[in-house]
Amino acid sequence: MLVAAAVCPAPPLLVPEVAAGAAAELDDARTACSDALAVLAASRPDLLVVVGPADTDHHGAYPPGSRGSFHGFGVDTEVQLGDGEEGPRVLPASLAVGAWLLRRARWGAAPVEGFAVGEPLEPGRCLLAGREIAARDERVALLVMGDGSACRTLKAPGYLDERAAAFDAAAGRALGAADTGALAALDPVLAAELLAAGRAPWQVLAGAAEGAGLDGRLLYEDAPYGVGYFVAAWS
16 A cells, blocks of 8 residues: 655756756755655655656566666766665666665665656556555555656757646646546646656556545745656655
8 A cells, every 4th residue: 555655856967966067956856855755764664666757668667676877977876776686677767866866865764666667658557557556565655756848948858838837737736736636637648749757657656546545745846957847745
């Protein structure tokens, strides 16, 4: 059963070594992520699953010990998902950022696993995956990595799309209210057009939280670099 969840943005720029001179621009986001992870630790989970977007070649489960790095972004920083021997799979970027956040928080409250969801996965299958994750143990927590639209400004990765602000506003309201129905209703076609990589992970969260009666708080919402970033805590 799901007892808590933290929602965090997934850009590698959260890692200061990657952001370099621009690191201070996401200080508020990092602080909010730390606050959200404190909520997870306080929930005393038996299992923590980090959920994040990935391409279809890297979807599926990642066992404890799975490793990732930010070598592709020009830094030597390496991370590991929880404890244990090195896992057989290399973490996609979103799960690597999640692993970095957990290391920064000195996570030790529960075993950690990963689950990467293919960005095109349709909502019904995302919801089912969430239900299956929540049923894994008596007390399950989720760290859900994912961004909103990447089309909020002219300089955004996806250029300016007038629909992006409304999409992000709806997502922010749903995340802040722990509204599983509203998350489940996010349009996957629109999300793909707006490059909103968080859609599928958020819908996994919606499935996991069905019937759990969790309350939500939105701890951070902004669109630096023209990309919608959210931090929320559910408990």
